[in-house]
Amino acid sequence: MTRGLGGLALIGISSATAGCGVRLEENAPDIPFIPRRSKVAGEDLLIGLVDKTATLSALASAAAGTDPTARLLVDLHQTQVRVLHDRLRATGVPTAVLGPEPSPTFPADATTVRLREAETAAAAEAETYAGVDPSFGPLVLAMMAQRQAAALALTPTDIAPAEPSVTQPSDQAGSLLSPEALTSLGEVSYLLDVILPHAAEAEHALALATKAALQALTERGLTALHAAPPPPVLGVPHPTDIDSSESQRQAIAAALAGTVAAYGRALAGLAKTRSRDAMTTVPHELGGLVDWHRQWGGTLTPFPGLK
Numbered sequence: 466m467t468r469g470l471g472g473l474a475l476i477g478i479s480s481a482t483a484g485c486g487v488r489l490e491e492n493a494p495d496i497p498f499i500p501r502r503s504k505v506a507g508e509d510l511l512i513g514l515v516d517k518t519a520t521l522s523a524l525a526s527a528a529a530g531t532d533p534t535a536r537l538l539v540d541l542h543q544t545q546v547r548v549l550h551d552r553l554r555a556t557g558v559p560t561a562v563l564g565p566e567p568s569p570t571f572p573a574d575a576t577t578v579r580l581r582e583a584e585t586a587a588a589a590e591a592e593t594y595a596g597v598d599p600s601f602g603p604l605v606l607a608m609m610a611q612r613q614a615a616a617l618a619l620t621p622t623d624i625a626p627a628e629p630s631v632t633q634p635s636d637q638a639g640s641l642l643s644p645e646a647l648t649s650l651g652e653v654s655y656l657l658d659v660i661l662p663h664a665a666e667a668e669h670a671l672a673l674a675t676k677a678a679l680q681a682l683t684e685r686g687l688t689a690l691h692a693a694p695p696p697p698v699l700g701v702p703h704p705t706d707i708d709s710s711e712s713q714r715q716a717i718a719a720a721l722a723g724t725v726a727a728y729g730r731a732l733a734g735l736a737k738t739r740s741r742d743a744m745t746t747v748p749h750e751l752g753g754l755v756d757w758h759r760q761w762g763g764t765l766t767p768f769p770g771l772k
Contacts, residue, residue, distance in 0.1 A: 505556050507597030512553065512563060514594070514605070517587065518545045519567040524583055527575030534618050535580055537765055544767040545608055552601065581619035588612035588752065591744040602736020606747045607729065607768035613752025614769065618759055641746045642686030643731040648695060649724040650683050655698040656720050660713045668710050675717070675757050682750065714762045721758040728754060729770020 505511065522542035529536040550566050591609040642650075657676045664672055687694060704716040728751050735743040755769045 502557060502559070505553070505558065505598045505601070507594065507601070508553070508558060510594055511549065511597060511601055511605075512558070514608070515546055515549050515553070515563075516567050518542050518549065518608070520569050521580075521583055521587065522546065523569045523571050524575055524580050527571035527573055528577050528580045530573070532577040532580075532619070534615070534765075535577055538580070538584075538615055541611070541765060541767050545611075548767070549601075549604060549608075552604065556598075556600075577619055581616055584612050584616040584619065588616060588748050591748050592741045593744075595741045595744045596739055599733075599737045599739060602739070602743075603729075603732040603771060604768060606732050606736060606743065607751075607771050609744065609748040610751035610755060610769050611765065611767065613748040614755035614759065614765060617752070617756040618765060639742065639746060640682070640685035640689040641731070641735060641743060641750060642682070642689065643727065644690065644692070645730065646724060646727040647683060647686050647690070647692075648698075649720070649727040650679050650686070651695050651698045652701045653717065653720045653724055654679055654683070655701050656703075656716055659701075659703055660707065660717070663707045664713060665710050668713050671760060672717070675761070678753065678757065682753070718758060718761040718763045721754065721761060722763060725751065725754050725758055725770050729772075732770055 519542070522539055525535045525538035525542060529539055546566055550563065553563055554560070588609055591612075594605045594609070597605055654676060657672045657679075661669060661672050661676075701720070702716075704712040706712040732747070735747065751770055755763075755765065759765060
């Protein structure tokens with residue numbers, strides 16, 4: 466009889482514990498009827514990404530005194546830390562495993578060069594996260610694109626762009642552009658053609674460089690989709706003042722923002738593939754688009770392409 470009561474008591478404890486939503490940590494001893502916690506796929510990598518992002522924020526803070534982009538990156542990376550930390554906690558990662566939000570520090574004499582190198586190295590690690598849980602995939606893809614865009618934004622205009630070698634384009638490079646993003650690229654190219662005859666020297670040079678880069682991206686996208694070139698774009702709103710540099714910049718920036726958003730709407734599907742191709746291609750393509758958007762007056766964001 467005692468043994469039977471003990472078994473009933475154990476079942477009662479198990480039911481009460483499960484009913485309260487208690488989940489054991491993965492290193493806890495086995496207790497009958499109470500399941501171990503299953504780790505999120507790539508959990509250790511994601512926790513490490515929180516720490517690495519906090520390090521970037523601290524490095525940006527140390528370099529912020531001399532560079533406006535570094536000042537922007539401080540809050541941007543802190544937002545990434547907070548969102549990723551909270552998302553991990555919401556999926557059931559115990560506080561004891563996750564820990565508090567990290568807050569490392571660097572000496573105040575850290576340089577923009579060091580920050581640019583760190584952002585470049587972070588983007589080059591993108592393929593490491595190919596196997597993470599697909600629910601985290603869009604966040605990680607967007608963060609890697611941000612790293613690429615930050616590295617480009619921190620590159621002085623008189624030297625070559627600091628693109629991570631693993632994402633550097635080539636004639637054989639593939640593309641993950643969606644049909645929607647390709648259509649948006651056509652609209653940007655159309656607007657660039659509209660403003661070119663009216664552009665001042667600075668905008669003219671920027672428009673030519675942007676058009677060449679977007680044309681190369683479009684060709685890779687069409688090849689990847691085995692698609693024919695789309696018909697000419699018509700009906701895109703022109704700048705309010707075609708001869709105004711400010712109006713030209715606003716129009717192109719708005720169009721590029723639409724392209725970034727279109728690319729971002731495909732991230733969830735790309736994340737489900739859990740492929741190295743996605744993790745190496747998206748940072749270059751989306752990060753490059755974000756940088757062109759910045760050059761026309763846009764602002765870097767924590768998760769480009771995501772709302």
